[in-house]
Amino acid sequence: xxLLTLAVSLPSLKPPPCHLDxxxxxxxxxxxxxxxxxxxxxxxxxxxxxxKPNISTIGADQFDDFEPKERAxxxxxxxxxxxxxxxxxxxxxxVLVYIQDNVGWTLGYGLPTLGLAISVAIFLAGTPxxxxxxxxxxxxxxxxxxxxxxxxxxxxPLPNDPKELYELDLEEYARKHKFRIDSTPSLRFLNKAxxxxxxxxxxxxxxxxxxxxxxxxxxxxxxxxxTFIPSTMIAQVNTLFIKQGTTLKRHIGSxxxxxxxxxxxxxxxxxxxxxxxYDRCFxxxxxxxxxxxxxxxxxxxxxxxLLIHIVIMLTASLTExxxxxxxxxxxxxxxxxxxxxxxxxxxxxxxxxGVADSFLEVAKIEFFYDQAxxxxxxxxxxxSTTSLGIGNFLSSFLLSTVSHITxxxxxxxxxxxxxxxxHLDYYYxxxxxxxxxxxxxxxxxxxxxxxKAEVTDSTEMIEGENGKLALSASxxxxxxx
Numbered sequence: 419x420x421l422l423t424l425a426v427s428l429p430s431l432k433p434p435p436c437h438l439d440x441x442x443x444x445x446x447x448x449x450x451x452x453x454x455x456x457x458x459x460x461x462x463x464x465x466x467x468x469x470k471p472n473i474s475t476i477g478a479d480q481f482d483d484f485e486p487k488e489r490a491x492x493x494x495x496x497x498x499x500x501x502x503x504x505x506x507x508x509x510x511x512x513v514l515v516y517i518q519d520n521v522g523w524t525l526g527y528g529l530p531t532l533g534l535a536i537s538v539a540i541f542l543a544g545t546p547x548x549x550x551x552x553x554x555x556x557x558x559x560x561x562x563x564x565x566x567x568x569x570x571x572x573x574x575p576l577p578n579d580p581k582e583l584y585e586l587d588l589e590e591y592a593r594k595h596k597f598r599i600d601s602t603p604s605l606r607f608l609n610k611a612x613x614x615x616x617x618x619x620x621x622x623x624x625x626x627x628x629x630x631x632x633x634x635x636x637x638x639x640x641x642x643x644x645t646f647i648p649s650t651m652i653a654q655v656n657t658l659f660i661k662q663g664t665t666l667k668r669h670i671g672s673x674x675x676x677x678x679x680x681x682x683x684x685x686x687x688x689x690x691x692x693x694x695x696y697d698r699c700f701x702x703x704x705x706x707x708x709x710x711x712x713x714x715x716x717x718x719x720x721x722x723x724l725l726i727h728i729v730i731m732l733t734a735s736l737t738e739x740x741x742x743x744x745x746x747x748x749x750x751x752x753x754x755x756x757x758x759x760x761x762x763x764x765x766x767x768x769x770x771x772g773v774a775d776s777f778l779e780v781a782k783i784e785f786f787y788d789q790a791x792x793x794x795x796x797x798x799x800x801x802s803t804t805s806l807g808i809g810n811f812l813s814s815f816l817l818s819t820v821s822h823i824t825x826x827x828x829x830x831x832x833x834x835x836x837x838x839x840x841h842l843d844y845y846y847x848x849x850x851x852x853x854x855x856x857x858x859x860x861x862x863x864x865x866x867x868x869x870k871a872e873v874t875d876s877t878e879m880i881e882g883e884n885g886k887l888a889l890s891a892s893x894x895x896x897x898x899x
Contacts, residue, residue, distance in 0.1 A: 649809020
């Protein structure tokens with residue numbers, strides 16, 4: 419952020435000002451200016467990739483699973499974590515955008531830079547007071563060892579009794595305040611990594627707990643795949659939804675004109691309201707019916723979000739069909755002129771996206787954290803951010819592919835620069851079909867999914883030694899959607 423602030427502030431690091439009415443006279447940015455600007459963007463991208471999965475993990479790790487009160491509070495952590503994230507987004511989309519457009523880019527970039535500096539100072543000041551979990555090595559290395567060991571023993575038969583598989587002593591897990599996980603029949607081939615032979619080495623023999631941790635990370639991959647399509651829908655908010663807004667009436671009164679991008683604020687605002695209602699009201703009501711501490715399971719919450727995504731794209735398709743009909747009736751199809759329809763006609767699809775986020779996005783990050791094994795929580799949380807990244811790439815791929823295919827054989831195509839002559843209603847209907855198919859895939863995956871079993875006799879030993887309430891197997895979410 420320091421580099422970006424300098425890039426928009428120092429005259430030597432930014433191109434000379436020019437007027438939009440005479441773009442031909444504008445000078446291009448120099449190699450140095452481009453280098454500083456893109457260097458700042460790349461550093462910011464790397465930093466975001468390192469902080470997003472880890473900060474939420476550190477926050478959730480501050481709650482002790484062996485303390486009933488803290489464990490209860492932890493159930494609400496990700497609701498309020500996402501609340502704070504979206505509150506920051508709302509601030510950026512309103513105050514910072516206004517400052518950048520009306521005051522200047524220097525202050526507009528300088529304020530978030532100052533905010534980051536304060537955040538780093540607070541983080542460092544609080545570090546001595548955080549609960550720190552000792553590193554247990556790279557999760558990728560641990561998983562790779564299991565896979566290599568299983569492949570190297572693919573001809574070795576599995577014992578009939580799982581207790582014959584290699585496992586560390588119970589005292590070692592109790593001493594490290596970690597869970598020991600019993601062997602499960604799913605992904606049975608990987609159990610070969612724990613079969614003892616005479617030629618074992620660190621890369622050919624793994625304890626059962628390590629095998630089960632690898633299984634759990636692999637079991638979550640189908641759920642991860644089911645989140646790609648809804649992540650693609652999120653990308654539409656900042657692209658095609660806003661593009662639609664540029665074609666509509668945006669005047670309020672005689673002078674004020676609504677920026678189309680400001681409608682994104684309704685997504686954030688709706689999400690903030692829904693998160694509060696969900697945490698304070700919905701959970702309490704559902705808890706009485708389901709006896710589940712979360713009200714409903716995480717996968718059920720994700721499923722509701724996926725259903726809302728179907729409704730969003732159907733709503734967007736019908737709204738776009740109405741917009742195109744009004745454009746034809748007023749003869750502004752070919753010239754791409756303003757459609758005499760208020761921009762607020764797009765509000766339903768923006769607000770529904772906020773409702774969907776309060777279900778899907780919160781449940782997604784909490785699910786991947788909760789179901790990831792101890793020592794792999796950051797990797798589990800990174801599944802959520804990976805989903806968003808792939809969704810953006812998938813959005814670009816689908817846009818270009820559909821645009822290219824629909825322009826073949828002399829057709830004018832669904833997606834043109836002139837939206838009044840396009841068929842975004844067909845494109846949104848296509849997305850609705852994708853969401854339906856994705857929801858069916860999600861139901862199949864959920865039906866086969868087995869929730870993490872993280873409790874063994876080691877927790878009983880910890881309870882006996884520390885006098886604390888350990889987790890019990892009966893507390894697990896074993897129901898599916």
